[in-house]
Amino acid sequence: xxxxxxxxxxxxxRIKVGMLDTDVKNRVLExxxxxxxxxxxxxxxxxxxxxxxxxxxxxxxxxxxxxxxNHERLEGMADGLRQIAGLDDPVGEVLxxxxxxxxxxxxxxxxxxxxxxxxxxARPNVxxxxxxxxFKTGNCVILKGGSDxxxxxxxxxxxxxxxxxxxxVTGDALNLIEATDRETTTRFMKMNRYVDLLIPRGGRGxxxxxxxxxxxxxxxxxxxxxxxxxxxxxxxxxxxxIIRNAKTQRIGVCxxxxxxxVHEAVAAEFLPMLYDALKESNVEMRTDExxxxxxxxxxxxxxxxxxxxxxxxxxDYILSVKTVKDIEEAIAHINRYSTSHSDAIITKDYDRxxxxxxxxxxxxxxxxxxxxxxxxNEFGFGAEIGISTQKLHARGPMGLEALTSYKYIIYGxxxxxx
Amino acid sequence: xxxxxxxxxxxxxRIKVGMLDTDVKNRVLExxxxxxxxxxxxxxxxxxxxxxxxxxxxxxxxxxxxxxxNHERLEGMADGLRQIAGLDDPVGEVLxxxxxxxxxxxxxxxxxxxxxxxxxxARPNVxxxxxxxxFKTGNCVILKGGSDxxxxxxxxxxxxxxxxxxxxVTGDALNLIEATDRETTTRFMKMNRYVDLLIPRGGRGxxxxxxxxxxxxxxxxxxxxxxxxxxxxxxxxxxxxIIRNAKTQRIGVCxxxxxxxVHEAVAAEFLPMLYDALKESNVEMRTDExxxxxxxxxxxxxxxxxxxxxxxxxxDYILSVKTVKDIEEAIAHINRYSTSHSDAIITKDYDRxxxxxxxxxxxxxxxxxxxxxxxxNEFGFGAEIGISTQKLHARGPMGLEALTSYKYIIYGxxxxxx
Numbered sequence: 144x145x146x147x148x149x150x151x152x153x154x155x156x157r158i159k160v161g162m163l164d165t166d167v168k169n170r171v172l173e174x175x176x177x178x179x180x181x182x183x184x185x186x187x188x189x190x191x192x193x194x195x196x197x198x199x200x201x202x203x204x205x206x207x208x209x210x211x212x213n214h215e216r217l218e219g220m221a222d223g224l225r226q227i228a229g230l231d232d233p234v235g236e237v238l239x240x241x242x243x244x245x246x247x248x249x250x251x252x253x254x255x256x257x258x259x260x261x262x263x264x265a266r267p268n269v270x271x272x273x274x275x276x277x278f279k280t281g282n283c284v285i286l287k288g289g290s291d292x293x294x295x296x297x298x299x300x301x302x303x304x305x306x307x308x309x310x311x312v313t314g315d316a317l318n319l320i321e322a323t324d325r326e327t328t329t330r331f332m333k334m335n336r337y338v339d340l341l342i343p344r345g346g347r348g349x350x351x352x353x354x355x356x357x358x359x360x361x362x363x364x365x366x367x368x369x370x371x372x373x374x375x376x377x378x379x380x381x382x383x384x385i386i387r388n389a390k391t392q393r394i395g396v397c398x399x400x401x402x403x404x405v406h407e408a409v410a411a412e413f414l415p416m417l418y419d420a421l422k423e424s425n426v427e428m429r430t431d432e433x434x435x436x437x438x439x440x441x442x443x444x445x446x447x448x449x450x451x452x453x454x455x456x457x458x459d460y461i462l463s464v465k466t467v468k469d470i471e472e473a474i475a476h477i478n479r480y481s482t483s484h485s486d487a488i489i490t491k492d493y494d495r496x497x498x499x500x501x502x503x504x505x506x507x508x509x510x511x512x513x514x515x516x517x518x519x520n521e522f523g524f525g526a527e528i529g530i531s532t533q534k535l536h537a538r539g540p541m542g543l544e545a546l547t548s549y550k551y552i553i554y555g556x557x558x559x560x561x
Numbered sequence: 562x563x564x565x566x567x568x569x570x571x572x573x574x575r576i577k578v579g580m581l582d583t584d585v586k587n588r589v590l591e592x593x594x595x596x597x598x599x600x601x602x603x604x605x606x607x608x609x610x611x612x613x614x615x616x617x618x619x620x621x622x623x624x625x626x627x628x629x630x631n632h633e634r635l636e637g638m639a640d641g642l643r644q645i646a647g648l649d650d651p652v653g654e655v656l657x658x659x660x661x662x663x664x665x666x667x668x669x670x671x672x673x674x675x676x677x678x679x680x681x682x683a684r685p686n687v688x689x690x691x692x693x694x695x696f697k698t699g700n701c702v703i704l705k706g707g708s709d710x711x712x713x714x715x716x717x718x719x720x721x722x723x724x725x726x727x728x729x730v731t732g733d734a735l736n737l738i739e740a741t742d743r744e745t746t747t748r749f750m751k752m753n754r755y756v757d758l759l760i761p762r763g764g765r766g767x768x769x770x771x772x773x774x775x776x777x778x779x780x781x782x783x784x785x786x787x788x789x790x791x792x793x794x795x796x797x798x799x800x801x802x803i804i805r806n807a808k809t810q811r812i813g814v815c816x817x818x819x820x821x822x823v824h825e826a827v828a829a830e831f832l833p834m835l836y837d838a839l840k841e842s843n844v845e846m847r848t849d850e851x852x853x854x855x856x857x858x859x860x861x862x863x864x865x866x867x868x869x870x871x872x873x874x875x876x877d878y879i880l881s882v883k884t885v886k887d888i889e890e891a892i893a894h895i896n897r898y899s900t901s902h903s904d905a906i907i908t909k910d911y912d913r914x915x916x917x918x919x920x921x922x923x924x925x926x927x928x929x930x931x932x933x934x935x936x937x938n939e940f941g942f943g944a945e946i947g948i949s950t951q952k953l954h955a956r957g958p959m960g961l962e963a964l965t966s967y968k969y970i971i972y973g974x975x976x977x978x979x
Binding site: 157158162241243247249256257335339340354355358360361362378381384385387388389392478500501502504505506507508509510511512513515516517521522523533534535536538539540548549550551552553554555556557558559560 | 575576579580659661665667674675753757758772773776778779780796799802803805806807810896918919920922923924925926927928929930931933934935939940941951952953954956957958966967968969970971972973974975976977978
């Protein structure tokens with residue numbers, strides 16, 4: 144189908160999809176979970192083709208791993224859909240309703256956004272996740288996955304669509320752009336006449352390209368250069384434990400810690416403790432001069448930091464280490480280099496904890512906890528479509544509510560304006 | 562000053578401005594109101610120069626009127642600032658705070674957006690309004706006004722800035738881009754590194770150009786092709802009264818009615834009644850064939866509608882008139898041609914009132930009231946920065962809350978992720 148026609152059809156279907164009762168939406172999600180498992184042979188065969196093509200084109204093993212599906216992963220996708228079916232439906236909630244002096248009753252009602260576009264890379268599980276979250280919130284979704292996963296995505300969407308058919312719901316609720324050329328992607332980003340929101344999920348390059356080219360409103364997600372600041376009044380054992388967790392518990396994720404900032408007064412005591420804890424995981428420490436002095440010479444895994452280290456999201460067993468003379472310098476450093484995702488302070492001092500919470504301009508600001516908690520499930524949302532690093536519409540982990548808008552409904556009895 | 566430097570300075574000042582206490586912000590706003598009046602001679606002289614230039618370049622009288630300042634208008638601007646000082650400060654409100662099973666306490670706190678850019682045309686009052694609303698919500702603002710009002714804007718900003726100086730607040734809270742060439746405007750729209758939100762205020766051309774070129778997130782405002790649907794169960798006298806109000810009470814505004822949709826069953830009775838009411842104001846009716854038949858031939862001010870009439874925001878004494886055979890056709894017509902601003906149904910029928918509220922995809926949907934109420938003051942917000950016609954972040958009239966974002970603040974005592 145032509146791209147514009149596909150977008151237009153989704154746009155026209157948005158009213159009907161937005162009005163579906165929660166019961167119907169939940170039945171579709173349960174049936175879609177069943178359909179994924181019923182379609183296992185076909186989906187895994189398609190996925191094997193993608194993996195084979197990837198290997199033939201020298202795809203790195205870490206990407207092959209993200210791309211690969213098997214029975215367990217497909218069950219995980221199905222479970223994800225069932226979990227979304229179990230969540231409360233936010234659509235229709237009246238957020239406020241007030242009577243004005245002239246008798247008008249003005250209500251603010253939560254409604255679907257309409258048509259949501261997702262542009263993502265070679266992670267086929269995003270296909271069912273995005274459908275589940277968008278459909279539960281009454282939105283039509285248009286998916287543009289990476290070319291590396293195209294066979295997998297076609298097979299998954301085919302299975303999911305059977306659940307729409309079975310429940311007499313329009314197939315325009317779920318759309319996959321099958322063309323994988325760059326020109327189609329660029330045209331898609333400019334379909335603001337039909338698409339209300341674009342969420343890119345992937346690396347920084349993808350997100351930047353969408354921000355620069357799209358005329359559809361975009362929510363930026365995902366890049367996380369997360370900092371932990373060790374204050375002079377920190378419990379140092381707690382600081383070691385939290386940084387070890389935030390750095391090494393899972394390295395390839397956006398809420399992993401990439402940089403620590405340490406107050407000079409505790410650096411000499413703290414950094415050797417941290418070094419001992421991190422060397423078990425072979426974490427390389429890229430340090431400024433003061434930190435290097437605190438660690439003494441000749442240690443393996445300690446190298447001087449360069450300017451570009453402060454702004455780098457490694458997603459690897461590497462940590463940059465910066466020392467500061469006070470909290471003002473720490474906050475200024477973090478506000479300069481952070482991607483405004485998640486940053487933490489470790490301290491027992493009340494005033495500095497408050498100051499850090501107030502002045503660090505990030506989506507999630509922590510006192511005495513690991514940045515790894517920045518996640519829709521950990522925040523209690525039950526699901527997550529991504530983590531917004533911008534300030535408009537949604538910030539931080541985005542659950543179902545982030546996929547809704549609102550409208551004003553006004554009940555009158557003949558009022559006119561004076 | 563160089564544009565990039567100006568944007569960067571505002572970006573760096575955002576933390577301090579965002580932390581100002583409400584008392585300080587209110588004192589600045591009161592002092593700014595005084596400063597406008599104290600600077601009256603200088604401001605009116607600058608404005609006279611703009612008006613003279615406008616006239617010399619054949620500016621239409623309606624635009625000259627919007628551009629012109631006098632003592633009363635300056636007092637209106639000062640009153641506007643005082644009114645904003647009197648509103649509650651939304652910044653700092655904790656929207657929710659919950660304890661998670663692992664003991665983490667996660668709060669959602671309302672914070673300023675950061676740096677807000679406004680691009681607007683030749684209405685110098687927007688300069689003080691935008692400053693007042695953005696400053697009250699702890700944001701730094703960067704103003705890019707029309708070249709036609711540049712002398713007025715420079716004089717107004719100079720006066721407003723004295724209030725910042727007097728209260729020891731950084732001048733970077735309020736910035737005016739003095740260059741008026743198109744290239745500067747285009748560069749400004751791409752300063753997404755420093756500017757968090759761009760609000761264009763003006764005609765459709767300006768807004769489209771911003772949507773197409775900006776990399777900064779944009780909120781579209783203002784264009785309103787508003788409809789009123791007269792159902793077969795309408796109180797026809799009420800319908801006449803509401804349409805007369807919505808069409809003629811003030812014609813050049815975005816919430817004025819531009820098009821009516823009438824059920825066939827009442828068109829023959831209703832349209833002559835409406836005609837009689839509107840002819841007092843010389844309203845031209847551009848009608849489809851059925852409506853024309855209902856009105857009979859030979860009436861002055863009745864002309865056939867063309868296809869482009871359905872999508873036109875006249876901002877004039879013109880009304881398009883469409884007849885439909887049922888509410889489904891009415892809703893489909895409205896969802897196709899409306900700018901999603903404000904649309905109304907006039908009916909006594911419960912089911913159709915509900916259906917209209919549910920299915921018309923606009924920011925403000927009315928039953929039995931004039932669309933002219935779509936306004937921040939009428940909605941009880943106390944002020945308004947514009948009316949959003951998009952679905953992200955803010956929809957409909959935008960008060961102070963629309964100029965805020967939120968951040969998550971997380972209190973832990975050593976939690977790490979399992």
